[in-house]
Amino acid sequence: MSKMDLALNVNGLTYEIKVEGTATLADVIRNEIGLTGIKLMCNEGDCGACTVLMDGRPVLSCMMLAIDAEGTEIMTIEGLADADTGELHPIQASFVERSGMQCGVCTPGMILTAKALLDENPEPDEDDVRAALSGNLCRCGNYQRITECVLFTVQEMKAGE
Ligand code: FES
Ligand code: FES
Incomplete structure (x- = not known):
């Protein structure tokens, strides 16, 4: 399957990557970007373990295509502590x-x-x-x-x- 270019903003950084059109946001953030704070428990929209914030609102990243997240601001748990001091939220x-x-x-x-x-x-x-x-x-x-x-x-x- 041919891959598509994707620019994904996660925790304030833009990642330019190539992804399959069917790749979920959870899989791309975990496997391509390497932020494994997203957990996958059910992988079918039932448990909330894969929740990330998209423009400040919770979304289930296992149920979303990564390509649909382009143009939004994603926050994962890795982005929650103070970036400068490391102080926990x-x-x-x-x-x-x-x-x-x-x-x-x-x-x-x-x-x-x-x-x-x-x-x-x-x-x-x-x-x-x-x-x-x-x-x-x-x-x-x-x-x-x-x-x-x-x-x-x-x-x-x-x-x-
Ligand atoms: S992993 Fe359970 S809702 Fe996404
Ligand atoms: S699933 Fe183990 S602490 Fe909630």
Whole structure:
């Protein structure tokens, strides 16, 4: 199959690569660009593990063609910490400090989905958090701690204002 030219903006950098027209965004970012923070659990749109932010909104990268992402700004978990200092985003720090992850496979998708929520609604309540994360499955069943991590982040961010 002949390949197509693709310019993909990921975490603020533009990658010019050749891809098959049928390649998913998840596979291209993981295998061609080498950012393996995207996890593939179901690979069919059911679990949210492959979530990335596209222009600030969560999308399932296993369900999207890479060529359809051209012209957008993609963020993966690797782009979330401060690029200059390496300081973790408050949601990441909260997951580390408060045991928000067990095996960690769902974690990048959970954190990016939570980031999109907090960008849109900086003061969500527990129902808002659970609703926002409802498309992200955790096979370890760590939902309570994940929810607590996001709510703790909300408190931390409020206290830091
Ligand atoms: S791996 Fe994409 S939704 Fe499960
Ligand atoms: S921590 Fe293992 S899938 Fe969520």
